[in-house]
Amino acid sequence: MTRNDVLTYIRTLHGHQRHDQLVALRSLFTCAKRNGLIFRNPTSRIKVGQYEYAVLQPLVPEQVDRLVATAATPATRLILAFVAVHAARVASRMLDDVDLGNRRLTIAGRVRPLDDLTRKLLLDWLEHRRRRWRNTAHLRLLINNQTAAKTSRASNHWISAAMRGQDATRERLRVGRQREEALTHGPDPLRLGEVFGLDEKTAMCYADSARQLLLASPREPPPAELSVKPNRVQ
Known part of the structure; x- marks a missing residue:
């Protein structure tokens, strides 16, 4: 999983849901790297408070x-x-x-x-x-x-x-x-x-x-x- 994979996923979330999911992912990958299960943490450069807004789609x-x-x-x-x-x-x-x-x-x-x-x-x-x-x-x-x-x-x-x-x-x-x-x-x-x-x-x-x-x-x-x-x- 890459940083872009994480960004693609969290763009589908909003508010507390996005915050909670990203905190959980950061915790999971930090633990995995600490235990030698992965070489690079894909969430390391993604701030919890940072959000790249998706395009607001109109109602049909x-x-x-x-x-x-x-x-x-x-x-x-x-x-x-x-x-x-x-x-x-x-x-x-x-x-x-x-x-x-x-x-x-x-x-x-x-x-x-x-x-x-x-x-x-x-x-x-x-x-x-x-x-x-x-x-x-x-x-x-x-x-x-x-x-x-x-x-x-x-x-x-x-x-x-x-x-x-x-x-x-x-x-x-x-x-x-x-x-x-x-x-x-x-x-x-x-x-x-x-x-x-x-x-x-x-x-x-x-x-x-x-x-x-x-x-x-x-x-x-x-x-x-x-x-x-x-x-x-x-």
């Missing part, structure tokens, strides 16, 4: 369509719009983040225009919220039966319920939207950081991924679009 339309088909409630449809259209983390959204009159939305401290789809889904959700929890004083935009009478935010488990078991997860949709921005307007990490409130390292990762995709496939078709029918649910 069929994966998005399957997810949209499960969006059966006003809350779920709004969650999909926030993630797929605005790349927003929805659990922390407040009522004050929404300015329907001026068609503006505040995300990560940045004010952006409110598109027609998100506006319709917001109106549906706010009407449902008003009817379902008429006396709630909760300041968060998204609430449920467990949080309506409290001040706590809705759990990630509840927010991700409709996406469970789907290829198009909340994180993949959010990353896909950021990737789409980089492909459409150019792989500029400064722009990505400004639009989405990303830290420097994350913005550079998405920009590098988009740059590699553009070089590999300059005529790549546009990414799958979200189209959530904003019907009212009683």
Whole structure:
């Protein structure tokens, strides 16, 4: 096994899984070399904190369509719009983040225009919220039966319920939207950081991924679009 073999393997892992696997491999090969079982440790020049990011691959339309088909409630449809259209983390959204009159939305401290789809889904959700929890004083935009009478935010488990078991997860949709921005307007990490409130390292990762995709496939078709029918649910 060579260093490149190890790098190829760990590129398929992320977060704690990558960290734990690499620590285990380093320990295994260090022990093997110490006991004369191998001549060279293939992990000796690979730092645990070092990660060479893989190219972020887009979701295909069929994966998005399957997810949209499960969006059966006003809350779920709004969650999909926030993630797929605005790349927003929805659990922390407040009522004050929404300015329907001026068609503006505040995300990560940045004010952006409110598109027609998100506006319709917001109106549906706010009407449902008003009817379902008429006396709630909760300041968060998204609430449920467990949080309506409290001040706590809705759990990630509840927010991700409709996406469970789907290829198009909340994180993949959010990353896909950021990737789409980089492909459409150019792989500029400064722009990505400004639009989405990303830290420097994350913005550079998405920009590098988009740059590699553009070089590999300059005529790549546009990414799958979200189209959530904003019907009212009683």
